[in-house]
Amino acid sequence: MTNVQKYLKPEVARQIKRLDLRAQFIVKGFLHGLHASPFQGFSVEFSEHRRYVPGDDPMDIDWLVYAKTDRYYVKKFEAETNITGYLVVDASRSMGYTYRQETTKFDYAICLAAALCYLMIHQQDPVGLWVFDEAIRHSLAPKSRRGHLGTVLSVLAKLEPVGNTDIARCLAQIASILRRASLIILFSDLLTDPEPVLQGLHRLKHRGHDIIVFHILDEAEVSFPFQGTVELEEPESGERLEVDAAAYRADYLEAVQQFREHYRKECFRAGIDYVPLDTSMAFDKALMEYLLRRRARF
Numbered sequence: 221m222t223n224v225q226k227y228l229k230p231e232v233a234r235q236i237k238r239l240d241l242r243a244q245f246i247v248k249g250f251l252h253g254l255h256a257s258p259f260q261g262f263s264v265e266f267s268e269h270r271r272y273v274p275g276d277d278p279m280d281i282d283w284l285v286y287a288k289t290d291r292y293y294v295k296k297f298e299a300e301t302n303i304t305g306y307l308v309v310d311a312s313r314s315m316g317y318t319y320r321q322e323t324t325k326f327d328y329a330i331c332l333a334a335a336l337c338y339l340m341i342h343q344q345d346p347v348g349l350w351v352f353d354e355a356i357r358h359s360l361a362p363k364s365r366r367g368h369l370g371t372v373l374s375v376l377a378k379l380e381p382v383g384n385t386d387i388a389r390c391l392a393q394i395a396s397i398l399r400r401a402s403l404i405i406l407f408s409d410l411l412t413d414p415e416p417v418l419q420g421l422h423r424l425k426h427r428g429h430d431i432i433v434f435h436i437l438d439e440a441e442v443s444f445p446f447q448g449t450v451e452l453e454e455p456e457s458g459e460r461l462e463v464d465a466a467a468y469r470a471d472y473l474e475a476v477q478q479f480r481e482h483y484r485k486e487c488f489r490a491g492i493d494y495v496p497l498d499t500s501m502a503f504d505k506a507l508m509e510y511l512l513r514r515r516a517r518f
Contacts, residue, residue, distance in 0.1 A: 310408035312385030319440030329407035353383035391420030401428035439500035
């Protein structure tokens with residue numbers, strides 16, 4: 221982090237340090253006690269022992285087993301190919317919304333992205349970054365060295381969510397750029413027409429990419445806690461609508477449920493991981509539960 225801090229303003233460096241510490245806290249919490257990677261194919265996973273035979277790499281000998289048995293055993297490994305991951309972060313204006321939480325949807329996305337970046341680099345998997353609104357605005361090539369985490373965080377910490385969003389266009393850009401099967405992790409509120417987005421996700425999946433969608437909404441967008449007459453504003457167009465909260469609540473909650481369920485069904489059908497979240501959920505708990513569920517499937 222020293223090189224990063226050297227070239228950044230003190231307030232930005234402090235923000236990166238906070239993100240880095242939070243990422244470590246989240247990751248170390250759910251790494252503790254896990255014996256295999258939660259991502260199938262990410263780095264090397266220990267399988268079992270077998271007797272050493274001439275031609276085996278002596279580096280694979282388990283010396284603890286030798287000390288106990290006085291026999292040479294080597295560790296068998298599986299899934300020895302690394303996978304390249306890409307963090308795809310929505311930085312459009314709607315991601316900056318929060319009702320009463322200190323954490324905006326964008327803050328929540330950054331913390332999840334930081335934690336997963338820390339995890340992948342910890343597992344020696346290269347990870348890259350794309351940040352988008354109407355188009356891809358920032359990108360970092362995938363790397364697995366430790367210092368890359370600071371580079372990713374230095375980009376994320378300086379961003380403010382502005383502009384309109386065009387998720388489908390950005391997914392098409394990504395599809396045109398990637399030549400090898402990769403892990404694509406999308407962080408977005410998905411507040412746009414779902415059909416072009418789903419078509420873009422399906423196209424990426426059809427090309428062999430593994431995809432995780434973290435669908436992040438604000439607590440208020442999920443629970444609609446408003447009372448009396450409220451003025452709702454479309455976050456990107458600025459269009460406003462005045463409604464009676466009590467009369468509008470049931471229809472709104474049903475629409476949100478259908479919106480999320482539509483994504484869940486379509487992603488499930490395509491073999492895409494869909495993770496619905498809101499900003500009231502603890503980072504570590506939400507991430508831990510998802511990673512454990514994913515690991516259990518493989």
